[in-house]
Amino acid sequence: MQATDLITLPDESIEISVSCEHSDVPLVHKKHPAHTTVIQVRNTVIGGDKVVVMAGPCAVESMQQIVTTAESIKKEGATALRGGAYKPRTSPYSFQGLGVQGLKILAEGRNKTGLPIITEIIDAQLVDVVSKYADIFQIGARNMQNFELLKAVGRTHIPVLLKRGMMSTIQELLNAAEYILSEGNPNVILCERGIRTFETHTRNTLDISAVPILKQLTHLPVIVDPSHATGIRELVLPVSRAAIAAGADGIIVEVHPNPDQALSDGPQSLDLKDFADFMRGIAPIVEAVGRTL
Ligand code: PEP
Ligand code: MN
Numbered sequence: 001m002q003a004t005d006l007i008t009l010p011d012e013s014i015e016i017s018v019s020c021e022h023s024d025v026p027l028v029h030k031k032h033p034a035h036t037t038v039i040q041v042r043n044t045v046i047g048g049d050k051v052v053v054m055a056g057p058c059a060v061e062s063m064q065q066i067v068t069t070a071e072s073i074k075k076e077g078a079t080a081l082r083g084g085a086y087k088p089r090t091s092p093y094s095f096q097g098l099g100v101q102g103l104k105i106l107a108e109g110r111n112k113t114g115l116p117i118i119t120e121i122i123d124a125q126l127v128d129v130v131s132k133y134a135d136i137f138q139i140g141a142r143n144m145q146n147f148e149l150l151k152a153v154g155r156t157h158i159p160v161l162l163k164r165g166m167m168s169t170i171q172e173l174l175n176a177a178e179y180i181l182s183e184g185n186p187n188v189i190l191c192e193r194g195i196r197t198f199e200t201h202t203r204n205t206l207d208i209s210a211v212p213i214l215k216q217l218t219h220l221p222v223i224v225d226p227s228h229a230t231g232i233r234e235l236v237l238p239v240s241r242a243a244i245a246a247g248a249d250g251i252i253v254e255v256h257p258n259p260d261q262a263l264s265d266g267p268q269s270l271d272l273k274d275f276a277d278f279m280r281g282i283a284p285i286v287e288a289v290g291r292t293l
Helices: 065-074 100-113 122-133 147-155 170-180 210-217 224-232 231-246 270-288
Strands: 003-008 015-020 039-041 044-046 052-056 080-082 117-119 135-137 160-163 188-192 222-224 250-254
Touching: 003 170, 044 052, 052 065, 052 270, 065 080, 065 100, 065 270, 100 117, 100 122, 117 147, 122 147, 135 147, 147 160, 147 170, 160 170, 160 224, 170 188, 170 210, 188 210, 210 222, 224 231, 224 250, 231 250, 250 270
Parallel strands: 052 080, 052 250, 080 117, 117 135, 135 160, 160 188, 188 222, 222 250
Antiparallel strands: 003 015, 039 044
């Protein structure tokens, strides 16, 4: 069954008609305009008035890297620490992550700062170990349709950041989220991280319209990853400003103390000073849309 909804933008000057297969996603679908899910993780609230900023390296590399990053981003106002301990790399010869050791390092970053930690889970068999450390599971673009993994995290109550697959439609993202909710876990955050197009100047193409469409179709928080969307650190701030203007509930951004030495995704990573500038750069847009940091 195809239904049609109206998007009303904040200034109410433009209305966009969007539709979705409601019957496929009964749990994910927004029932009425005020229907929103707010997710509390330790002291952080996702999907409320505040725009959340999750920041940290692509991959956990060392204790010093994580503690330095965590303390610096906390000082600048970040709301969560990200870092991959299990890395789904395109090449089998690339750094695959530190595994459990990486999770322990992230936990130390949390101890030192109080920031909740978000880390990627790449296999259903890792749910037990990753849930001992993670405050939020990340399901990466490559695993958006790993249905056994979706069901496994759905059987926990740990919030899940679900990234859109690089070649997935919005409807497929909604269906993937429905897998998690249908197992009993209502705490899902959707993430637009760019999709593959013919364009080669950027690593991916940020589908900015996915933000207001998802906000209209679902009650779930929606965040944007400008790092993987662009692959270029100079584009991270302008694209994030656009995402917040379009209604995103937050940003997940890669930050590394020394991006030139990073074991993964250095070219798209901000350094610690860049991150301070980034926070200052998004602040006026956050204010303009009537939200806070
Ligand atoms: C990441 O967050 O480092 C990552 C691998 O992201 P994505 O799944 O969006 O490529
Ligand atoms: Mn990365």
